[in-house]
Amino acid sequence: MDQTTLSPDKPTNVASLRRARPRSEPNRLREWLQRKPRPMTKQRFADLIGCTAAYVSMLLADNAPWPGREIARRIAIVTEGEVTPNDLAGYPPDDD
Incomplete structure (x- = not known):
């Protein structure tokens, strides 16, 4: 496992610090955006949540930020509750 040490002498790759742990659960956002029929394009989704399509692509990755x-x-x-903040964090769903 790659560990980043913060040091005033060494530049820090901030993007690597914001990366999530590898998911133990499936990427629900990727499943939602890629289901058939597709609910919308990646660009439309990005516009609705206020980010770029490139950032949405990052969110769809296995090791998403x-x-x-x-x-x-x-x-x-936008997903009408089908993708929750807990899903994005990689927490398993609550079984009520």
């Missing part, structure tokens, strides 16, 4: 609280809230709204 943790989105900010506001982006996670918008994703839940």
